[in-house]
Amino acid sequence: MAIKTKLKIFNDPIYGFITIPSEGVFNIIAHPYFQRLRRISQMGMSYLVYPGAHHTRFHHALGSLHLMQKTVDLLRFKGINISGEEEEGLYIAILMHDIGHGPFSHAMEHTIVEGVSHECISLLFMEEMNKDFNQSLTLGIEIFKGTYHRKFMNELVSSQLDMDRLDYLKRDSFYTGVPEGNINSERIITMLNVLDDQLVVEEKGIYSVEKFLVARRLMYWQVYLHKTGVAAEQLLIRILKRAKELIESGESLHCSPSFSYFLNNRIRKEDFDAEVLQRFSKLDDYDIISAMKQWTDHHDFVLRNLSSMLLNRDLLKVKLKKKPIDLQKLTKHKNNLQKKYQISEAEASYFVFHGEISNVAYSTDAKKIKILHPNGKTSDVTKASDQLNLKALSRPVTKYYICYPKPKD
Template identity: 30%
Template sequence: MTYKNEQLHEEKVFKDPVHAYVHVRDRVIWDLIATPEFQRLRRIKQLGTTNITFHGAEHSRFNHSLGVYEIVRRIIYNFQGRPHWNNDQRLLCMCAALLHDLGHGPFSHSFEKVFKLDHEYFTQQIILGDTYVNKVLERVSPGFAQEVADVIAKTHSDKLVVSLISSQIDADRMDYLLRDAYYTGVSYGHFDMERILRVMRPIEDQVVIKSSGMHAVEDYIMSRYQMYWQVYFHPVTRSAEVILTKILHRAKQLYESNYQFKLQPTHFLTFFSGDVSLEEYLKLDESVVHYYFQLWQEEEDEILRDLCERFMNRRLFKYVEFNPNKQIGDLMRLIQLFKDAGIDSDYYLVVDSSSDLPYDFYRPGEEEERLPIHLVMPNGTLKELSRHSDIVEAISGKKRTDHKLYFPKDMIYAIQDEEIKQDIIGILFSKERI
């Protein structure tokens, strides 16, 4: 028996609160889970700073990655013997599902924005580089690691395989909605995944849904919509992200100005200089970042010290609604008032915007083309979901954006100049905003 087909002597299981069990029979999958690169995901939270708002959200990218693998494993089981399904792609699908988030860094997207990084790039580097993961994949067959990387990069020639990992109804989204709902304790993200898995069908280049399963898919899309606005874009979570981002910006700025840190931020140096190696990237996880934030509460730089103390002790910025089209004059006035009060508006007055497109139909030639969800009608024809569902049609192609203005209320009320203080309060808390 080749390594590709080697099975464990007995099935291994991970007890999972979302899927009951995650089942592993393939030696390749078991060996990938045991690699240091995959184990590192235990130290990367799935939801970044969301645990500051929803205290149960302590789950990791490790949990989620196992969950995506389990969903794909079950989909493949259901596809056995169906037209268009090539079972030779079974292991490729499961490896891509397991490893799809391998390149996420600490606090994921916030971290990426500051240092101009791309977790998908690092996922591919881990899979293709001099790593334990690469050694396991190349044991399957020469070039297998490249195939897995191509699936994750959405460039693989088998579009059906790609759609299982990345589409508008894929294993990744299904797991994170259910998992994030479970750990945050909300009811919004729940939908009937069992039903969706039963009505999924493979065709030549994508997964489609039997028309009888349309209502389960409607529920899934609305669950996603609710989770984004009630959990992922929660304004308190965004306040923590704003402070996190400003800490990293401040530390980078201090480094560039030759500031002498009490403890040299060794793990950040190549991130500050923009020359990060794969080895250095893998060494930085959230436990290391928290260590520096803890120490930086005692730095001489007042801004870095204050921001770290706020983040570590949940002393967050307050926020008000902000309309960038109508209130830019207010913002400019606030920037000047902050300057007059001796408060650095670059770090203490922040506009944050969040937007989401819950479902989109195919728009050829546009950036980030989104393949729509298709229903298989009783006569065998395909029909795009929003043309058959009034609920989905109502939100199709509609991008919702929310803007908030964040600021430290305590610092404003501590301003000594009463006139400046009242001017700032008057702009931020005017009746028009409430």
């Protein structure tokens, strides 16, 4: 049997060569639970808008690991004591922070399973793998949960300026071809420091942070909340909803055993035991795509058409409004669809619907980004900045959408 080399080098299109820092980290990456991330798209259905957006959660996890390595080296250079065990814990926490994502990432969150976030499932995966690795992930899990006594370490993994965001903005900008998201993550990392167990940014780095927050806002409206991408994700959610309805009524649907289990069972947080986790670990984008390909020939009008629309990118027409949608317009579109295809109002509701999307680039309610001034005092980035529009970025912006079929000639 061939012996695997433990210290691998990955060639990443964003950062160049990424090194695997330890045998323990290598073993996590080699685990089937982690390898599954190669089959989970980073940006859900966004490839229907930006054809290059086919990168995966695997790419993102390795990129986040690379940035964490840079950060650990930088903080040590500035005199912050980080032990070897803590370093390994940070790498484990950031590497596995997204391991709980389901098919198409956020698109099907809270849908395949009810009321269970990907962060919760990530923690379940980490705890299960901790058994396989002789409890060596314990410190990484504590950092991930925020229970470790050195609080700044959790901020590096999960905050408004963490390695997760620093990677995905730059990476998603690259793969979508949207330059507005191309932040200078290395410059931001160079300006990081720790004061009173809190992560801070030295004053010289304030412009890079401003650019980061503006880039985040632009990427959300231009990419993550692009109206066509939102419509595609809503179709995917409705396909799953319809499939579950048909199964409950006694229909038989062709799909993989893993997908079938979640369609046939109502799984909530309290149901998520080791067996369910094992089944979830076998579920990825390919299960959903494969099922939809088969469902395009199903006799059910709703399931057949929804699946065909998504696979063939024959999507619904989407309109964004600044004010709530006029429900009379919604009813009009439903009535037209019912008459045209002789379907019920419930069936028409799968193709005609409305909703809202909101975005806040910087939340004043969450852990704030602190700027460290030369006199040793800190202030919130919105107060330290001379950018007048930075305060505006902390206010939520809500838009309303309506979806309905495009008129056919």
